[in-house]
Amino acid sequence: MPFTIAIDGPAASGKGTLARALATHFGFAHLDTGLLYRAVGAMGGDPIDAAQRLQPSDLQRSDLRSAEAGQAASRVAAIPEVRAALLEFQRRFAATEPGAVLDGRDIGTVICPDAEVKLYVTASDTIRARRRALELGADEAQMLRELRERDARDAVRDVAPMKPAADAVTLDTSDMSIDDAIAKAVEIVERVRA
Ligand SMILES: Nc1ncnc2c1ncn2[C@@H]1O[C@H](COP(=O)(O)OP(=O)(O)OP(=O)(O)O)[C@@H](O)[C@H]1O
Numbered sequence: 001m002p003f004t005i006a007i008d009g010p011a012a013s014g015k016g017t018l019a020r021a022l023a024t025h026f027g028f029a030h031l032d033t034g035l036l037y038r039a040v041g042a043m044g045g046d047p048i049d050a051a052q053r054l055q056p057s058d059l060q061r062s063d064l065r066s067a068e069a070g071q072a073a074s075r076v077a078a079i080p081e082v083r084a085a086l087l088e089f090q091r092r093f094a095a096t097e098p099g100a101v102l103d104g105r106d107i108g109t110v111i112c113p114d115a116e117v118k119l120y121v122t123a124s125d126t127i128r129a130r131r132r133a134l135e136l137g138a139d140e141a142q143m144l145r146e147l148r149e150r151d152a153r154d155a156v157r158d159v160a161p162m163k164p165a166a167d168a169v170t171l172d173t174s175d176m177s178i179d180d181a182i183a184k185a186v187e188i189v190e191r192v193r194a
């Protein structure tokens, strides 16, 4: 039986950091599902067509981590046909790996509603903007505006909006170091696996 960890939450909350750490700790495979939407947004042209043609090599582009790629991803992610085109790949990943960690916005609600562990990772928007500005060497006030815009778009869209699953454990990392957040997440998973 595959064991799946679903991690959702707003932009720059630390989902990816925790997902990578959990995958390493438990020897699980990791899928950063935001990268799929970032790649579709960066491909240009018709986003539905881009999502249907997406190849693993498209995820290797070096420009996908930028703030602009994040905004473009959030716009194409609101298109139902784009989400439909990416759904099967994500579900298959979770189903075929003995242990998998997926992070995104709709993993616990739509992609893997039966995941053994669901985390909703959050932090205040000002702290998230500071962390992202540090990471990208960008202006903090601009990062705050962009995070708020992206979060609002992700939360209000009609299809698979960003929200915690009813059975998700919320982890607010505002006052946690990376190491503390990882330790807490490991503890939550270990409690379920025990
Ligand atoms: N608890 C923490 N304390 C301090 N910095 C953190 C913490 N967690 C994550 N970070 C840093 O915040 C930044 C954003 O983290 P990360 O990329 O994991 O977020 P994310 O939720 O995956 O973002 P996105 O939604 O854009 O993919 C990174 O630079 C990361 O090192």
Ligand SMILES: Nc1ccn([C@@H]2O[C@H](COP(=O)(O)O)[C@@H](O)[C@H]2O)c(=O)n1
Pocket: 011, 012, 033, 034, 035, 037, 038, 070, 073, 074, 075, 077, 103, 104, 105, 106, 107, 150, 154
């Ligand atoms: N499961 C997901 C994952 C991501 N998105 C959209 O992609 C944008 C970029 O995601 P990051 O995690 O890399 O920041 C994000 O803002 C969402 O619009 C999604 O809809 N569902």
